[in-house]
Amino acid sequence: MKLIKFYFVLFVLLFSYSVQAESWYQVEVIVFDRLYPNLDGEQWQNEVFTPRKNLVELQAANVASTSAEGLLAYLLLDDRRKRLNGVYRVLKLSSEYRPLIHLTWQQPATERRESRFVHLQKLDGEAAIPVVDTNITDAEPEFLDEIIMSNRIIDGSIRIRSGFYLHADVDLSYFKDLPAENKILRSSEESFTGATDKTVIALKESRKIKLNEIHYFDHPMLGVILQVSRLQ
Numbered sequence: 001m002k003l004i005k006f007y008f009v010l011f012v013l014l015f016s017y018s019v020q021a022e023s024w025y026q027v028e029v030i031v032f033d034r035l036y037p038n039l040d041g042e043q044w045q046n047e048v049f050t051p052r053k054n055l056v057e058l059q060a061a062n063v064a065s066t067s068a069e070g071l072l073a074y075l076l077l078d079d080r081r082k083r084l085n086g087v088y089r090v091l092k093l094s095s096e097y098r099p100l101i102h103l104t105w106q107q108p109a110t111e112r113r114e115s116r117f118v119h120l121q122k123l124d125g126e127a128a129i130p131v132v133d134t135n136i137t138d139a140e141p142e143f144l145d146e147i148i149m150s151n152r153i154i155d156g157s158i159r160i161r162s163g164f165y166l167h168a169d170v171d172l173s174y175f176k177d178l179p180a181e182n183k184i185l186r187s188s189e190e191s192f193t194g195a196t197d198k199t200v201i202a203l204k205e206s207r208k209i210k211l212n213e214i215h216y217f218d219h220p221m222l223g224v225i226l227q228v229s230r231l232q
């Protein structure tokens with residue numbers, strides 16, 4: 001009788017852990033740009049960059065707090081957990097592409113109304129800076145915003161939402177120095193002056209995706225490689 005109870009308790013524990021793991025995803029993202037894009041006389045209009053509100057900042061692995069399920073949402077995972085290292089190496093060794101961001105994190109499966117946009121950012125000369133700094137309490141000075149704007153290469157967000165199907169929403173802004181002949185000035189603009197002379201180019205796409213498949217979001221200037229899998 002005791003043996004039966006033992007196996008029953010073990011079954012319940014294993015089943016509850018399985019349900020918990022199935023409701024969490026591992027998301028891996030690579031963002032890269034083209035070193036020599038074929039502009040071919042094409043002109044690009046400077047988009048208005050408006051930071052999205054209520055973005056989720058990824059958490060460093062040393063954060064101790066956990067969720068009710070015992071897992072920390074939006075926690076950066078170790079490099080050894082990455083599944084796209086081979087893809088990243090190919091891009092890194094390529095003479096045509098430059099990888100800018102390569103991150104993987106865990107998050108709960110949420111429906112559209114509860115899903116959150118995860119902040120992604122890459123500054124010139126720096127590693128990707130997606131991790132929230134919980135030590136900063138005061139508002140950042142305005143001049144710091146201008147410095148970040150001038151050094152910004154990628155800024156935006158990615159959202160994974162589940163329902164009857166799994167969807168990915170990509171909303172990234174790419175800051176690019178373009179020749180004058182490839183710029184389209186708005187009627188209200190005399191020049192691309194201010195905090196930055198870079199042209200803001202948007203990559204926005206929503207797509208139905210499948211678990212474990214590698215998905216590619218294409219753009220003449222940059223690309224996004226995305227894979228979503230069950231959290232192991």
